[in-house]
Amino acid sequence: MSKQRIVVVGNGMVGHHYVETLAATDLDVEITVLGGETRPAYDRVHLSEVFDGKKPEELSMTTREHYKSLGITAHFGDPVTAINRDSKTVTTELGRTFVYDKLIMATGSYAFVPPIPGKDAKHCLTYRTIDDLGEIKASAKGVKKGVVVGGGLLGLECANALQNLGLESHVVEFAPALMGVQLDEGGSKMLRRKIEGLGVHIHTGKATSEIVEGDEHRLRMNFADGEHLETDLIVFSAGIRPYDQLARDAGLEVGERGGIVIDYHCRTTDSDIYAVGECATLGNFIYGLVAPGYRMAEAAVSQLTEEKVSFAGADMSTKLKLLGVEVGSVGDAHGRTEGAQCYSYCDENAEVYKSIVVSKDNTKLLGAVLVGDTSEYDTLLQYMLNEIDLPESPEAFILPSVEGAAPALGADALPDSAMVCSCYAVTKGDLCNAVQEGAHTMGAIKEVTSASTGCGGCAALAKQVMDSELLKLGVEVNNDICEHFAHTRQELVDIVRSTKIKTFDEMLEKHGKGHGCEICKPTIGSILASYWNEYVLKEEHIALQDTNDIFLGNMQKDGTYSVVPRVQGGEITPEKLIVLGEVAKEFDLYTKITGGQRIDLFGAQLHELPTIWQKLIDAGFETGHAYGKSLRTAKSCVGSTWCRYGVDDSVGLAINLENRYKGLRTPHKFKLGVSGCTRECAEAQSKDIGVIATETGWNLYVCGNGGMRPRHADLFASDLDEKTLVKYIDRFLMFYIRTADRLQRTSVWLENLEGGLDYLKAVVIDDSLNIGSELEGEMAINIENYQCEWKTTIDNDERLKRFNHFINSPETDNSLRYVKERGQRRPAREDESEDVIRLVS
Amino acid sequence: MIEDVIVDDWVKVCETSDLIPGTGVAVALGKEQVAVFKLRKDEAVYAISNYDPIGKANVLSRGITGSVGDKIVVSSPLYKQHFDLKTGECLEDEDASVKTYAVRVHEGGIQLQYNS
Numbered sequence: 001m002s003k004q005r006i007v008v009v010g011n012g013m014v015g016h017h018y019v020e021t022l023a024a025t026d027l028d029v030e031i032t033v034l035g036g037e038t039r040p041a042y043d044r045v046h047l048s049e050v051f052d053g054k055k056p057e058e059l060s061m062t063t064r065e066h067y068k069s070l071g072i073t074a075h076f077g078d079p080v081t082a083i084n085r086d087s088k089t090v091t092t093e094l095g096r097t098f099v100y101d102k103l104i105m106a107t108g109s110y111a112f113v114p115p116i117p118g119k120d121a122k123h124c125l126t127y128r129t130i131d132d133l134g135e136i137k138a139s140a141k142g143v144k145k146g147v148v149v150g151g152g153l154l155g156l157e158c159a160n161a162l163q164n165l166g167l168e169s170h171v172v173e174f175a176p177a178l179m180g181v182q183l184d185e186g187g188s189k190m191l192r193r194k195i196e197g198l199g200v201h202i203h204t205g206k207a208t209s210e211i212v213e214g215d216e217h218r219l220r221m222n223f224a225d226g227e228h229l230e231t232d233l234i235v236f237s238a239g240i241r242p243y244d245q246l247a248r249d250a251g252l253e254v255g256e257r258g259g260i261v262i263d264y265h266c267r268t269t270d271s272d273i274y275a276v277g278e279c280a281t282l283g284n285f286i287y288g289l290v291a292p293g294y295r296m297a298e299a300a301v302s303q304l305t306e307e308k309v310s311f312a313g314a315d316m317s318t319k320l321k322l323l324g325v326e327v328g329s330v331g332d333a334h335g336r337t338e339g340a341q342c343y344s345y346c347d348e349n350a351e352v353y354k355s356i357v358v359s360k361d362n363t364k365l366l367g368a369v370l371v372g373d374t375s376e377y378d379t380l381l382q383y384m385l386n387e388i389d390l391p392e393s394p395e396a397f398i399l400p401s402v403e404g405a406a407p408a409l410g411a412d413a414l415p416d417s418a419m420v421c422s423c424y425a426v427t428k429g430d431l432c433n434a435v436q437e438g439a440h441t442m443g444a445i446k447e448v449t450s451a452s453t454g455c456g457g458c459a460a461l462a463k464q465v466m467d468s469e470l471l472k473l474g475v476e477v478n479n480d481i482c483e484h485f486a487h488t489r490q491e492l493v494d495i496v497r498s499t500k501i502k503t504f505d506e507m508l509e510k511h512g513k514g515h516g517c518e519i520c521k522p523t524i525g526s527i528l529a530s531y532w533n534e535y536v537l538k539e540e541h542i543a544l545q546d547t548n549d550i551f552l553g554n555m556q557k558d559g560t561y562s563v564v565p566r567v568q569g570g571e572i573t574p575e576k577l578i579v580l581g582e583v584a585k586e587f588d589l590y591t592k593i594t595g596g597q598r599i600d601l602f603g604a605q606l607h608e609l610p611t612i613w614q615k616l617i618d619a620g621f622e623t624g625h626a627y628g629k630s631l632r633t634a635k636s637c638v639g640s641t642w643c644r645y646g647v648d649d650s651v652g653l654a655i656n657l658e659n660r661y662k663g664l665r666t667p668h669k670f671k672l673g674v675s676g677c678t679r680e681c682a683e684a685q686s687k688d689i690g691v692i693a694t695e696t697g698w699n700l701y702v703c704g705n706g707g708m709r710p711r712h713a714d715l716f717a718s719d720l721d722e723k724t725l726v727k728y729i730d731r732f733l734m735f736y737i738r739t740a741d742r743l744q745r746t747s748v749w750l751e752n753l754e755g756g757l758d759y760l761k762a763v764v765i766d767d768s769l770n771i772g773s774e775l776e777g778e779m780a781i782n783i784e785n786y787q788c789e790w791k792t793t794i795d796n797d798e799r800l801k802r803f804n805h806f807i808n809s810p811e812t813d814n815s816l817r818y819v820k821e822r823g824q825r826r827p828a829r830e831d832e833s834e835d836v837i838r839l840v841s
Numbered sequence: 842m843i844e845d846v847i848v849d850d851w852v853k854v855c856e857t858s859d860l861i862p863g864t865g866v867a868v869a870l871g872k873e874q875v876a877v878f879k880l881r882k883d884e885a886v887y888a889i890s891n892y893d894p895i896g897k898a899n900v901l902s903r904g905i906t907g908s909v910g911d912k913i914v915v916s917s918p919l920y921k922q923h924f925d926l927k928t929g930e931c932l933e934d935e936d937a938s939v940k941t942y943a944v945r946v947h948e949g950g951i952q953l954q955y956n957s
């Protein structure tokens with residue numbers, strides 16, 4: 001018997017998944033793919049990321065070469081125009097004909113454009129494909145304003161895209177509410193409030209009667225209520241319509257609202273033709289999400305095998321971020337189930353709305369809506385999908401978590417059948433199996449199960465499952481800081497605090513073994529400094545310090561050091577600038593403005609450091625702690641002092657904060673930023689602690705990070721006066737010192753903190769652990785004991801002895817070699833032998 | 842160069858009190874640079890070359906001392922590799938091992954042996 005010929009029409013996300021799934025079976029088939037678009041399948045779900053800078057190529061899910069290597073024939077950019085069921089062939093626009101034994105329709109859908117007069121004018125566009133993106137970008141060039149017709153999920157995403165393109169963006173929605181399909185009234189209202197806060201203009205309850213030429217902008221939309229809106233471009237996003245014309249023409253049955261009718265086996269009314277994805281309809285429902293499409297594709301493939309899987313519908317819950325606003329919708333969000341009851345919680349101050357729908361007898365979760373904070377999404381989804389019995393007071397899920405809140409559903413409580421990754425249909429059981437078979441990292445889990453490689457929404461839960469399974473297997477997740485102390489950093493902190501130990505030796509004797517190392521010594525040195533803040537170069541502490549702390553400078557690649565004096569808030573007088581210049585000149589130091597708004601002088605030798613610092617201290621400088629795990633800088637913008645937009649004195653506040661926290665030893669370095677208005681020129685939201693002035697007080701942001709893995713800071717509290725602000729920061733920092741891991745920036749710390757931001761707020765703002773005054777007291781000790789370590793060192797002859805290359809000779813390191821570049825000296829590379837300068841002492 | 846006090850071929854390089862327990866100092870021994878360490882717990886003294894062959898700079902005396910298993914080590918301040926203070930062996934990269942020197946505490950001073 002000759003091979004079965006399978007022809008797949010449409011190469012979108014679902015069509016592609018069908019092909020991949022089929023190719024992975026051992027069926028002996030001949031596959032032909034006919035794609036209407038000019039490119040092979042790509043990730044439509046992440047289309048909008050192209051507006052954030054992603055390249056269209058990065059979205060691609062496969063390549064022509066890959067198909068070729070699987071032995072698949074594929075043609076792109078040549079849509080199918082007819083199905084001939086008698087001859088079992090399809091014909092394309094270019095006149096090609098293909099014979100099939102089984103035909104798979106995966107033609108997806110297109111953006112619906114309402115029949116408004118003028119809808120075909122230039123600059124009236126849709127948003128569905130990569131080509132559409134190009135057109136929207138081209139149309140937006142050089143103009144100011146754009147309108148999206150449709151306030152559903154895709155419409156809002158499109159409004160975001162227009163904003164990213166720099167347009168003033170408007171959403172015109174016919175219905176009275178946004179995202180009416182997924183959200184209830186309260187959720188929809190909150191979403192609107194938040195989105196308007198981001199500068200998107202929302203017009204609901206507006207029916208467009210015609211589109212005509214505009215006066216000030218290219219186009220003008222006239223509404224049925226007599227009002228109008230001018231705009232430079234319009235993107236229609238008023239819903240989707242399945243591409244079912246081919247099927248209609250071929251006499252297949254289509255649904256009332258369009259879509260090729262299928263049965264549980266994804267078969268159409270012709271048993272040799274299947275339909276999958278957004279072009280198909282089951283029970284008059286079109287599944288407009290990718291996960292159900294994938295399930296259909298798998299079901300359709302299985303019909304060719306022994307084991308026949310059916311598709312009986314799918315869960316349409318979604319969690320997403322629209323314009324940075326978190327939105328989640330679970331199950332029966334509108335409470336349409338009979339007897340359903342609803343709990344809701346709305347906090348207009350924090351702009352959070354949550355509601356849950358439960359069964360008549362209050363025991364099962366039916367649905368939920370989350371706007372502004374979706375942290376409970378995973379938990380709620382699992383309760384709904386697995387019909388887990390609700391706790392006694394289900395409202396605890398949505399009430400702000402203070403004490404006694406419902407615990408997040410631990411991975412352990414889930415049944416093995418619980419679907420963890422809905423994109424790839426990976427259950428908890430699948431994950432556990434993978435762990436048992438040796439996948440012990442998230443990387444391995446992804447490779448083996450594909451979990452978390454789609455939309456990524458399941459990553460946190462998948463990791464929890466992995467960790468808990470690892471624990472069960474006895475694969476110990478060892479958190480000891482090193483071989484010398486069988487303790488975590490947090491335990492060491494508790495020991496120091498409770499036993500008032502003041503030296504490393506005592507610590508090692510009572511709680512450790514061996515001689516210590518480059519991990520435990522600085523860690524314990526830092527903890528001791530955080531609580532007792534003694535001079536770091538005291539005899540008993542000196543050996544604990546990294547070289548940078550011992551010599552109060554950062555060691556450079558050739559063993560010389562950098563000199564970074566503190567420039568609070570980045571503000572500096574001309575006199576001080578001149579001194580820096582003079583010192584740099586005298587010692588021939590390479591000079592650079594740092595990323596932290598101060599000046600770094602590089603290339604100082606050990607013996608030069610004390611003289612350099614003497615001069616700087618005489619001129620009023622202090623050490624900048626560029627070497628310590630401690631406060632680096634408080635970056636500021638010029639603020640109300642000069643800036644025409646400044647609403648408060650950001651420089652003044654930055655200086656106060658920098659002076660307050662300078663010298664504080666922390667688990668890792670930390671940085672502050674203060675901006676004088678929302679334009680945020682100090683980039684405070686990328687700092688561990690960021691403060692932004694508003695008309696009504698300071699807004700405090702926490703746990704931002706630049707560096708290796710940037711993290712946007714979270715808004716922690718708003719409209720604070722300076723006193724409250726300082727109180728919160730005191731508590732925040734001391735709590736960080738108490739509980740963070742070594743070398744853990746605040747960003748990573750927060751991400752690992754059980755209970756997350758809400759918990760942190762409860763501890764710092766509501767003082768839920770009743771340790772507020774203790775934390776403030778610990779900070780007070782630090783502030784009281786502050787000293788400029790360079791000043792103390794210069795006054796200490798014993799310490800100064802160490803600032804020589806040799807202890808037994810005045811000679812200096814004869815291996816130092818430099819060359820001049822752009823007018824300054826820098827270390828010579830090994831291959832450089834010409835014009836090398838050697839320093840003579 | 843300070844006057845070398847030669848006793849046999851042992852050279853006094855510094856006072857014992859110059860060495861703070863747990864830290865190192867660099868000393869000049871003729872043309873060579875030597876890193877001398879005193880451990881904290883047992884007060885033993887060690888000497889190895891001051892040159893870090895991986896970071897390619899004379900910095901080993903400025904590293905943190907400690908132990909890895911029962912080996913006594915210093916960790917380079919540049920890229921943190923460990924050097925065994927007794928044998929000079931680099932624990933991360935055998936080929937990067939460094940020279941060791943005979944060292945002793947004698948009459949209140951630290952002495953190194955020439956040509957050791």
Ligand code: SRM
Pocket residue numbers: 554555556562563564592593594595596597598599600626632633635669671686687704705706707708709745
């Ligand atoms: C000098 C400077 C670069 C410059 O020429 O501008 C610099 C230089 C160094 N940075 Fe930085 N960073 C400098 C600003 C920054 C910034 C920008 C900022 O602060 O606004 C960042 C990103 C912001 C942030 O931290 O979130 C930054 C993120 C890092 C990181 C990554 C930290 C992270 O959490 O991902 C490291 C590595 C680390 O700390 O483990 C690092 C480490 C270093 C070290 C200490 C690397 C090292 O061990 O030798 C460099 C030594 C400085 C020296 O010898 O004095 N540096 N570094 C900047 C000094 C600022 C200052 O005035 O103190």
Ligand SMILES: Cc1cc2nc3c(=O)[nH]c(=O)nc-3n(C[C@H](O)[C@H](O)[C@H](O)COP(=O)(O)OP(=O)(O)OC[C@H]3O[C@@H](n4cnc5c(N)ncnc54)[C@H](O)[C@@H]3O)c2cc1C
Pocket residue numbers: 009010011012013014015016034035036037044045046047048078079080081106107108109127128129154157243246276277278279287288289290291293320
């Ligand atoms: C901007 C945007 C954001 C989205 N976000 C999400 C999200 O967050 N989560 C989610 O689950 N879903 C999301 N979706 C929906 C998701 O993209 C679709 O559910 C999914 O792409 C459906 O796959 P499909 O293969 O059925 O259709 P498509 O991906 O549309 O593919 C159909 C393909 O068939 C081709 N075709 C049509 N007619 C013919 C013909 N006659 N001959 C040959 N080829 C033909 C089309 O050109 C197209 O390439 C989003 C969609 C968009 C547009």
Ligand code: SF4
Pocket residue numbers: none
């Ligand atoms: S980015 Fe890298 S190279 Fe540049 S200063 Fe920071 S740490 Fe050094």
Ligand code: FES
Pocket residue numbers: 420421422423424451452453454455456457458459
């Ligand atoms: S749920 Fe989308 S990747 Fe797992």
